[in-house]
Amino acid sequence: MGPNTSMVFAGIELDTVQGECRLPQDKLLRCRSLIDTFLVRRKVMPKEIQSLVGTLNFACIVVVPGRAFLRRLIDLTKGIKKPNFYIRLTKEVKADLLVWKQFLDSYNGKTHFMDAIWHSSESLCLFTDAAGSLGYGGIFSSHLFFGEWPADWEVLNIAVLELFPIMLALEVWGHYLSNKQCCCRQRKDLMVL
Template sequence: MCDEIQIPIKQSKTVNPTTKIVFLGLEIDTIKLEIRLPDEKLAKIRSSIIQALNSKKLTLRQLQSLIGLLNYACTVVSPGRAFLRRVIDLTIGLTKPFYVRRLTQEAKADLHAWSVFLEHFNGKAVLLSDKWESSDSLNLFTDASNLVFGGVFQNKWFYGKWDASWSTVHITIKELFPIVLAIELFANDMANSKVNFYSDNLAVVHIINNQTSKDKLIMRLVRRLVISVLQNNLFFRARHIPGIQNVAADMLSRLQISKFKQLYPHMDQNPTPVQQPLTI
């Protein structure tokens, strides 16, 4: 057909029908429904991260090479962009390829996150449908007060009390914490899925959807969130819910456990345990 309509074909680039193909440098597997980083590229990324972490300073050229590799990995590891910003910031003000910049602790923390993730994730992403899961399947509802936090996921639920060390922590951090905790608690149930995180705190919704904040404590939680997301190939979005509609999670954050069980008898009889002490 191509000959008939005079479309040139490059035989060296032609592949017969197959369930596994390398396209634009990525390996696509239609049987496993996976997009993978080729082994040689994965090894190169790991090696570059280790080299950077073992160096006190990097030249602009080295930084740009590392950033390019991580940008490439983001094709598969899309949430990984949250761990690129502070590495990219190191290049600001460097005008010559041989100019050097000392690695900051924040940049090293981001590179450690990439290293941990690639070790467990191995550069794979499961292909999911574009349609988000229905509202009665994969939704997480959380809430927090200055004394208690809680959350509901499917038929599972959890709650906990803040200890004295949290007394001066900003409410935005307290509202973000149970979302991060829930991903860690229910990782097996959320893996390879799309989940809506419902919060009545607009600031938390913005932070999660943009995966960034100027607050260092919040960014510490964001790192935990993204690492859990990447390790479990979880696709997510945060949505705002008015407090008056966030009934179940609100009850847990007020320690109204008996009332919660009465109104939601289909939930697990006992809460999912939360390990103490709580740490950011």
């Protein structure tokens, strides 16, 4: 028997051939089961929420975008002093749990090893910009896109308009940026990604 290229370390399965870390099958099933239980209930105790938050927080090691969808669950337990008090699960909390379920089903708890180097927009040659009255554009190396705003968008806040070409750049060129750590910052005259 030769060397193994996959092993579980500290509760995370590491696979050197596929270059990814993922939740082991038992942890993935536990997360799904807990979420399903919460989705059918109307009220839960604080310790049950804390247990779910702890489980999902651990899963955030490999399900990186999941952390943003824990905030409402954590907020439910704030100010609760009685351990046997039942807390109502809001529709927003359940919507967050559905997002978690989607992450676990389609993302499957996998993430590739991230590049250790932080890339700037200059090193990637990736720039976006928006002008409230004119439109938007983006450049990535020798590729570019640009467009005019729909008439009803011209009244939107410039911060929203600046975000649009960034999101479009990620949609169009995101596969080139996978597993890279990129710094997004704003300069006076240019939104840089």
